[in-house]
Amino acid sequence: MKLPLAIFALLALVPILSALGVPLGGFVPLLLGRVMIFAIAAMSLDLILGIGGLASFGHAAPLAIGAYAVAILDAANIHDAVIVVPVAMAAAGFFATATGAVALRTRGVNFIMITLAFAQMIYFAAASLADYGGDDGYTLYSRTTVLGAKLLDGKAFYPTVLVVLFLVWLKLRIIAASRFGRTLSAIRQNRPRAQALGFNAFAVELAAMAIASALCALAGVLLANEAEFVSPAFASWARSGDLMVMVILGGVGSLHGAILGAFAVVMAEEALGRLTQHWPLLFGPSLVLAVLFLRRGIAGIGGRRD
């Protein structure tokens, strides 16, 4: 309980410090903003991956769906979150329900490959949307407003993202402790037993995928606004892989661990990217080494059990 609150306190410190006139530059809020957006996506993945044990390799799809909802509504001159957010979440939830109904008929390796394939489907579908830039992507005319207020612009962006991150974390924590979350966990721990107790494992897992997907679409909305741009690359398999890495590095099932994981991945890209343009040559091997030698994720360093 202390660690997550400390994380949020540190994140909240940034706008406070810059309001007090500490020169952080534009760089720190920008980078941490990105970290928080990916943390939202990674945390939503942690619901199905960590608590539900469903290794989805297609979580970039709802991220892209959320982002494209912003773009498509932007082209229709609709910019308010009152419409954008529900549309984004509903679209992503629908996608997860439709594809999940197929993917959940399988387990293990099959599930991983099928979720990956469906995300690739979104990638190609996005690339073929000629009206929204096709392969080249689409630049937004205007950022999303919240009831007319420019909460996703300029200095307001960071605090808004922080609030969303906190609310998503809180919501996921509540879900995790609820009937639904505990049942989902029970199904992961022992599926035949959970079914023999009377739980419809398929329905529970499908609902979990829809919820995770809808929450991830929130991150997609924020990401589109941060970049003022969307492109099929939002749905790329590498993005799905990054999200998975964030969750696993942070320690599966811990939720706040996903924030640490997102921090680690975004910072690694950034720091290594400054060191050399060939930063993946350092990132890739460290990933392999982390898997081989770090068994419990970053949150598990020091053998602490949460």
Added chain:
Amino acid sequence: MTDLLRITDLRKHYGALRVTDGVTLKLAPGSIHAVIGPNGAGKTTLIHQISGTVRPDAGSIHLADHDITTLPPHRRARLGLARSFQITSVLPEFSVLENVALAVLGARGSAFGFLRPLAAEKRLNDAASTVLARVGLAARPASLAGALSHGEKRQLELALALAAEPKVMLLDEPLAGAGPEEAERLIALLATLRGHCGILLVEHDMDAVFQLADEISVLSQGRVIANGTPAEIRADPAVRAAYLGEDF
């Protein structure tokens, strides 16, 4: 009164091997019906078909008035069929109390509650505590199920079935691996359940079977070769032949 469980001419074969070959069984309300038979007689496949993890090729299974032959396991559970597993099957990461609370929820409630913590659901937890007291686990509600001793896991396994307040309990070798003292305790516990629900008991421990059962069916090569009261079964020559050499 109708039978709680009625299995009619059930058949299942894998290739040429007839694992279940026209099994017919009835379970009267409040009674304990034991199914015994040598290894390979088809007891496990029978259990799988009753609980819903294996689909029979022909025949039917009725739970009270419901035809459950083709229903998935969770639907059968919701209709009042609870089971224990031969190899202990609990939720290892959860506490003993939470295991049982989920069993209560699975039988009677809905999993689709997203707000209130399960730990704060008083009715579920109270019901779970009552069940724990009945199986003798009242002292260990907070222990992790995965950390229990083998005997305690067997007790928890039974608690998971009991918590559903089922019409029918399907007990797959509830005494497997239990020491003599544990076995005695479990037998006494099972005896108290007589009259509350119907129990279909698959068990290797013949002492337990003859102590508990009101009716015994003997399975051999997928068929019921004898059926009757414990006294009748003891005297049946066909049974003696099937069990040749086994102590009984």
Added chain:
Amino acid sequence: MTLLAVQLLNGFQLGMLLFLVAAGLTLVFGVMNFVNLAHGVQYMLGAYLGVTCASLAGGFWLGLLLAAMAAGAFGLALEWLIFRHLYARSDLDQVLATFGIIVTLNEAVRLLWGSAPLELPMPDLLSGSFMLMDGLRYPVYRIAITAVGLLVGLALAFLVNRTRAGMLIRAGASNPDMVNALGVDIRRLFRLVFGIGAMLAGFAGVLAAPLVSVEPGMGENVLILAFVVIVIGGIGSIRGAFIAAILVGLVDTVGRTMITDLSHAVLSGQAASRLGPALASMLIYLVMAAVLAWRPAGLFPART
């Protein structure tokens, strides 16, 4: 009509390439239950090594041979260095580690060969085209790929169905514990499967190189298509991979045009030109979904 003929042939040719990549992968999944995302890297390496070997050795054919062998050797090295430590680990660990390998090797390729796409010229012998029917010429090279794919398919079918190693592979795919219990060194068996798989993927990469642009990340598009093939065909089944590869190849070529035509027939011009391409690009995934809805374990699952 002529267009359809060309597309049928193209579909078969794509299917054969996919089969070469998917064949090794499906056995690796089937026998060891090992999630190898890095299999597409072998395909990419094959293409790059093909370009380099062909220019060093001064010819396509020697380049093909050297590159396929080098790709196979590289796969075995990866297996020895990293993968064998992951067999006992969870799916997630395997996904993560092999993902790390993709990231690394894509960048390594960029470092060594540059980001600009490379080209591998077709061998002179096969660079011509022939008259398919009136007014339609079809490249010999594509026919050659199809033929090679068929040959490899036959050879694999022989290996898997008629040899002792093949029998063990089949047994391993349907019941790994049994093979272990038989006292067979399943690790050695797996190394064999892995080496063949890596070599075939590399081989496919060289074959494809004259038709596509050789660039970093080229392996992953093929990899994901190979996943679709494996999922449709059923994990661990060579026969399933073969049939599913042809299905996916055909759907992706013939189906694409048909959907586009169909959408123009059904919808108004503007809506069709918007929806058509999107639907066409989603087609193979929809086919996959349909097959899975019908048969969750794929068409020919090795494990029952």
